[in-house]
Amino acid sequence: MVIKPLTPRLSVAPQLTVDDIARVARSGYRSIICNRPDEESPDQPSADDIRAAAQAAGLAFAYIPAISGALTDANASAMRSALETLPAPTLAYCRSGARAEKLAQMAGLLDDPAEADTCDVLIVGGGSAGIATAASILKRRRGIRLTILDPSEMHYYQPGWTMVGAGIFGPDFTRRAQADLIPRGARWIRESAAEFHPEERQVTLGDGRRIGYQVLIVCPGISLDWGAIPGLTETLGQNGVTSNYRFDLAPYTNRLVQQFSGGRALFTQPVMPIKCAGAPQKAMYLSCHRWERMGMLARTNVQFHTAGTALFGVPTYVPPLMAYVERYGIDLAFGSKLVEIDGPAQTAIFERSDGEGTRRVAERFDMIHVVPPQVAPEFIRTSPLAAPSGFVEVDEATLRHPRYPEIFALGDSCSASNAKTAAAARKQAPIVAVNALAALDGKPPVATYNGYGSCPLTVEAGKIVLAEFGYGGKLLPTFPRWLIDGTRPSRLAWLLKDTILPPVYWHGMLKGREWMVKPQMIAAGQTT
The missing domain is CATH 3.90.190.10 (Protein tyrosine phosphatase superfamily)
Structure with missing residues (x-):
């Protein structure tokens, strides 16, 4: 249809x-x-x-x-x-x-x-951030003219792809028809945005039409730049080259790990920002745990190549992760960026930086899990809305554009310095919803965002280090420490990831049910 x-x-x-x-x-x-x-x-x-x-x-x-x-x-x-x-x-x-x-x-x-094609609120992007925000707005104000721009036929629960790669979820568990998720009362245009005209309050669509708005919310996600690594695109899904960052490849990760008989297994992480910065490690730890149970880990050389200088950006969580690095015998290579791959020869080329300068190093592999570089979508990078980073410029507290007060952004496409996770979008959606409605009424923002993000680090099947933090790495635990201590591996945190969060996503977040993420309102007289 x-x-x-x-x-x-x-x-x-x-x-x-x-x-x-x-x-x-x-x-x-x-x-x-x-x-x-x-x-x-x-x-x-x-x-x-x-x-x-x-x-x-x-x-x-x-x-x-x-x-x-x-x-x-x-x-x-x-x-x-x-x-x-x-x-x-x-x-x-x-x-x-x-x-x-x-x-x-x-x-x-x-x-x-x-x-003339116009609406009260225009949302560019129908992923988790866009649909959650639309649902939150429509819960608060029925009858509003709200339009969602998104060309996708399918909607994906991307946090589940780590579990697909580990053989815990089936791939179909992570996808549903987009039409089934568009909130009642929203108009859905199956087109992408091509150009912003903020002075005219209009957006040009991919088919050349224009649509006007009173308030614009931008959340089309982040672009995965597979082509930035020569040789990668043509070898994905074969020659032992995989990635949980694509729906069709996560099952290949599962097969590779299941059939692995020892050898060299490489896992990569590119320069930040990326969506879910812990995902490259999650794939590695879950693979190692399976090989440990299969009796294959002793015959496997596992290497983690990260372009960064630390295992995780929030120091509090490094010690529990290091305990698993040591348990699994993982070789850490910091400042090591994947720059080329030869699939048929099963060789990866890394650019390594250390005190002696930068050099290229070739590593042979039997399997490699690749995380591609990630950038803001081109139509945002080249637009008047872009910050120097290329993402939509926003005030970190209100998520409003500093030059265009009727424009907001959230999710992976905004410039805020929070971790780009589904948990962050879940927290941001109701904040943007109430601030957008305030803007529609000619009022200043009424809610503020503390940078909350969450990364359930799957260190083994059945245990998770639940990292929850905000701006500046401040710890922001949801649960009391006696229930879930996020700094230690926890079975209860695994239950959260495995059993509780998927229905919270499908039946809570995307339906405008703001369980445990009610917006923090700005107190009278408070400035942001």
Whole structure:
């Protein structure tokens, strides 16, 4: 089902099926028009079938059949009358969508300046940050005109890919149809953003259209630059080269680890920032634990090559991690950046920096888990919204742009110095929601963000070091120390990761249920 928005009140689509109707309702549409005569094709559902499904989903329905190639003024007049009386927004359909669009044009609905494509709140990005923020806004203010821009057909629970790579989750556990997750009342345009025009309060879409807004929220995520490492793209998924940073490759990680019979296993971490800075280590520790149980660890040389100078950015968590480095016999290589890979020869080239300068070193491998360099999306890096880092510039407390007070950003694409994790986005979403609504009302921000992020470091199957911290590395534990001591490996923290967090994500965060992340409000007289 491919929907083409024409105006804020009308979109068109090809032939709908009965199974499509629930998705149409979840996407925020309130009525359906059928422009295709019954029995035009032997396999099409009847208008009565679609009407019944629409009414069951709480949608209004109108049947305005029109013959392809013989559209009449009467058809156009009926279309105009229906759109004046049906609750908006409306989805009209025919065989391909073209007939419905032509009728809208004949009815003069596409030439009306009042129909200029605009909304109250425009959210660029329909990942975890975008959908959570949309849901939080709509929970607080029903009837707001909120639009989400995102071209994706599928939505992924990316924190689960570490567990897929370890054989704990199946890959399908981490994905759902995007249409099933768009909050009711939101309009979803399946297009990407291409260019920002903040002075005009407009965004150009990938197809060339423009959409206006009163408040803009930017959260399209981070770009994984696989092509920055010569030889990597063409060898991923073969020759022992894998990465849990892609849905289709995490199962390959599982197979490689399961079938490993000893040898050299390399794990890499690029220059910061990256999403979930602990993920490269998680893959390594879980692999080592499996090899330990298989009796294979003694026959394996495990190396961790990180471009950084420390095992983890918050010193408090380094000692418990080092205990596992020693237990698994991992060789640490700091200041070691992967710069090239020869898959068929199973050789990785690293650029190493130390007190003697920089040199290139070749390392043979039997398997290698690669984490690619990561950058802000190009359309953000080249935009007026960008900070020197390339990410959307924001005030670290309010997540508002310093030069454009009607623009906010969160998640992996904003310039705040917090760790780029799903837990951070979960905390940021309600803060941006209330601040965006305040901006819509012409008021200053009302909530503040302390930089909270969380990294459940899976040091073995069944135990996790639960790192929780904010700006400057300040520890921000959610639970009392007697329940979960984040500085020690914990079975309860594993239960949190394995059993509790996935439903919290799907049924809490993406539904606007702000369990344990209610926004911290700015006290009267307090400045940020």
